[in-house]
Amino acid sequence: MATPNLTTLGIETSCDETGLALYNTERGLLGHALFSQIDIHAAYGGVVPEIASRDHLRKLLPLLQEVLDQAGMQRSDIDAVAYTAGPGLVGALLVGACLGQSLAFALQRPALGVHHLEGHLLAPLLEADPPQPPFVALLVSGGHTQLIAVRALGDYELLGDTLDDATGEAFDKCAQLMGLPYPGGPALARLAEEGDPTAFKLARPMLDRPGLDFSFSGLKTQVALAWRDSAQDDRSRRDLAASFQAAVVETLVEKCRRAWTQTGFSTLVVAGGVGANRRLRADLRELASRDGVQVHYPRPEFCTDNGAMIAVAGALRLAGGESSGPAISVRPRWPLAELTRIAEGSGLRAQGPEELDSARS
């Protein structure tokens, strides 16, 4: 089956980021735009679902017009629409699903509800030299901490998951209890670079037992106690940040090693916002090269939630003949393992950054 020349609109609204993108199966990414609501939710100390839903509805069409303008396209050039159908906040998901499905209805084009995490898993396909399955994926963000075996496109097995907090969530909570403003995770990681990672003795959660699951709530409690008993000055803040980050990174890296050893796969894909963490990248690089494992990352802007990854995942499945609607449905909870293998022959051509630039100019 020849790869069809198909332009897919991707829509992401599962949490607090409104992302849109246009992806063409031959020309690659034609445009993408993102609005992050972080500043809106900061005053509330976390994402307020109702506020998130309201804002998605204000931003979607202006962002859609922006990506069409970037691509030099008209609405009629959209061949298919992919939107995040889950998992995520139900109200936020509904806004993107309703707009995407009804836009496709108006254009008389197919639409498809996409799994948000499949989007993250396939985001490295947007880069030059994309990874080929089988590979192990570490999905590490404010909402997820999972190790997944990607046996083929669409064929996923959950190897390990967090039993409590997601990694990014643990970063944010520890930052908050050390008095950093929401969302403090990235600020805590920056502080950690100037601190002494051995200053505080923190346990490495779940390393003393077999398996690939994670747990960060105990570590968070240790940080709270250590902070309480510290001088609570800039130096202890830096050192505790560094010690906390070292404990988290060591756990993540060791579980990744176990995952590639257990599966025998020689490629690791790291996706999700925490994948941008410098210490994590450095330590993974070192251990992976020792074991002869190749590590792939999406570019930083596609590590966090975005429309491009939804467009790519949707394009693959749409090209394989899948579609949804006109009934609109979202799945706030949606196990990744329920997905089915993507039809053969719907593979995409790899695309380098140079092509991207020329497509945009």
Add this chain to the structure above:
Amino acid sequence: MNLLAIDTSTEACSAALWVDGRILERFEVAPRKHAELLLPMIDELLLEAELPRSALDAIVFGRGPGSFTGVRLAASVAQGLAFGLGIPVIPLSSLAALAQAEADEHPGLPIAAMIDARMGEIYLGLYKPDAEGLVVALNAERVLPPEQVQLGTEAQWRAVGSGWQTYGKALSGELGSRLQGQPQPRYPRAAALLKLAQREARSSRWQTPEHAQPLYLRDKVALTVSERLEQRRLAAVG
């Protein structure tokens, strides 16, 4: 002129087509199934009218007040359809849709349209039919406790909507002696929006698709960190 109207602001889900003066409608009371039902309803209506999508001139939608999720659903579907077809939107009040259906059955009298807003409040709109029998708002819609409802100066009123069903007792102080007839349990519906849309279309009161936004009325939906701290401080003091 061909118009499509949708309303999902309450437990009812409806879509209606205005095709050269003829109205076709689908209406179903189906809580939590609106997303599933709405586009298939529209598809059926277009097929029944043998109308291509491209022949639609505008999308009319019930912009609330009502269920937050419901009014967002109608607004986001209106955005998608209108942007995709390159046509404008006409946002209309779901309370006015309620009042219009009531005015059609009981012409002449002013109408208090009330939707249960939960949390001990109702959404209220007061209306009066014009010479053509199309309702006109007497004041801006509000969200308020039923005890605070005040009608206009007219002696006799009709009341309509889920607000009466839920808060009839609390409302009877203001409404009791001035009500004509028993208030009907009624939902806003797309066919009533279509009638009202005629007036809007005549005066070209339509908007570009990104302006398809809900009217929530309730805009304070969460406490900020500092408000929570202040509340805790007051609770500790008090």
